[in-house]
Amino acid sequence: MKKKIIVTMILGSVFGVAHADDGDSVTLYGIMDVAVGVVEHSANGSPLFPSTVNPVSKVSTKFNNPVWGEFNGGISDSRWGIRVNAFFGLESGFNVPSGNINNAAGSIAGGNNTVAAASALNGQLFNRGAFVGLRQDQFGSLAFGRTATLGYDTIVNYDPIFAAQLFSPLGFSGSYSAGGITEGSRTDNNLKYTNHIGPVNFGASYSFGGVAGKFGDGSTVGANLGYEANNFGIQATYYSARDAIHSAALVGANAVGSNEIGSNVGPLTLNNDEDFMIAAKYSFGPATFKAGYEHFELKAPTDPVAAGTTVNYFGFTGTLTNTVNATRSNLYFAGGDYRITPTFDVAAGFYDTQTMQSTGVAGGNQLQYSLLADYNLSRRTDVYAGYMFSKFNGSAFNGFESTNYIVATGIRTAF
Numbered sequence: 001m002k003k004k005i006i007v008t009m010i011l012g013s014v015f016g017v018a019h020a021d022d023g024d025s026v027t028l029y030g031i032m033d034v035a036v037g038v039v040e041h042s043a044n045g046s047p048l049f050p051s052t053v054n055p056v057s058k059v060s061t062k063f064n065n066p067v068w069g070e071f072n073g074g075i076s077d078s079r080w081g082i083r084v085n086a087f088f089g090l091e092s093g094f095n096v097p098s099g100n101i102n103n104a105a106g107s108i109a110g111g112n113n114t115v116a117a118a119s120a121l122n123g124q125l126f127n128r129g130a131f132v133g134l135r136q137d138q139f140g141s142l143a144f145g146r147t148a149t150l151g152y153d154t155i156v157n158y159d160p161i162f163a164a165q166l167f168s169p170l171g172f173s174g175s176y177s178a179g180g181i182t183e184g185s186r187t188d189n190n191l192k193y194t195n196h197i198g199p200v201n202f203g204a205s206y207s208f209g210g211v212a213g214k215f216g217d218g219s220t221v222g223a224n225l226g227y228e229a230n231n232f233g234i235q236a237t238y239y240s241a242r243d244a245i246h247s248a249a250l251v252g253a254n255a256v257g258s259n260e261i262g263s264n265v266g267p268l269t270l271n272n273d274e275d276f277m278i279a280a281k282y283s284f285g286p287a288t289f290k291a292g293y294e295h296f297e298l299k300a301p302t303d304p305v306a307a308g309t310t311v312n313y314f315g316f317t318g319t320l321t322n323t324v325n326a327t328r329s330n331l332y333f334a335g336g337d338y339r340i341t342p343t344f345d346v347a348a349g350f351y352d353t354q355t356m357q358s359t360g361v362a363g364g365n366q367l368q369y370s371l372l373a374d375y376n377l378s379r380r381t382d383v384y385a386g387y388m389f390s391k392f393n394g395s396a397f398n399g400f401e402s403t404n405y406i407v408a409t410g411i412r413t414a415f
Helices: 002-020 104-109 150-158
Strands: 026-039 067-072 079-084 088-093 129-136 140-148 186-197 200-207 220-229 232-247 264-284 287-299 310-313 316-322 327-341 344-355 364-376 381-393 403-414
Touching (some): 104 316, 129 186, 150 186, 150 200, 150 264, 186 220, 232 310
Parallel strands (some): 264 316
Antiparallel strands (some): 026 403, 088 129, 186 200, 200 220, 220 232, 232 264, 310 316, 344 364, 364 381
């Protein structure tokens, strides 16, 4: 009820301001995307998790049965938002089958028999974004508030499967990489600057940690440099986070959580994150080829915490432990799409995530093969069918299912 009242007040005040100043136009927009399908190995679907199921991460062998159902956001996370041309934005992601606001932390706290994985969408009213700023054609834009990372912006445009939430490990809401590791793919207390000069684009970001007496704790830094012209594009991004908190569900589906929702989210880790990505694309006729490389690390934190420290994790309590052994991973991806007709597009993608074995860290690689066919019924509505097959190799996946797949078909409409 409180959230409904807040939304009503915000809508009323925004539209009131827009009416008072004829120079500002307000756009209310959204996407509704729901699919019906099956995941080969899965825990129960979660009405809180952004994509309902997790077809990407490793799954314990105790979840060896398929799950059929309605899944949220086959291609795009369902959302609604408000934009003002004076550079103001609010955006909220929600689960169409259940009507809940996306809340991955809530799904983790639900226990072992429900899908759980880390995500940046954790029950915040405007979980996908909340910012205000300045924008000028020559000097670029500067946003203040909760924004997506520069790396995530790149993924949306350079993923071979269009960052499809259920068919791409890059697009998956709880994935291990997004130009900012899982919870960090959207950043609070952020300053984000973007601009372009001709075909060259560039950006920088910094988020404040807000920790008393320790300026850098919880802060992030990001940068982007790219070029797009004549059917060719290339982007490079960098991201680092100091003393970031991650759920143990970062590294796989259905991590240990609590038995009672609302009490705790099981173990949490404190670490420094570092991520570098380069991606390119080239279009020729109706075809577009895309490829990229990403290297990401989870390292020991700059400021370790004492044993037994508990923290608030998006409204839930968790015990915080320091990362000791660094985890280093490389991700390679390639593929593209071919527009058979102006209304029918087919895309294919390949993803290889390699975790390097080191002291205290098991090695292995995770392969994903994806296909997606998308047909536009109108300018705003499309129907699609997708398939993703996952293969897990190496000691990092001992005790987990060695393969998984998802097949689903859905409908998406924008307003």
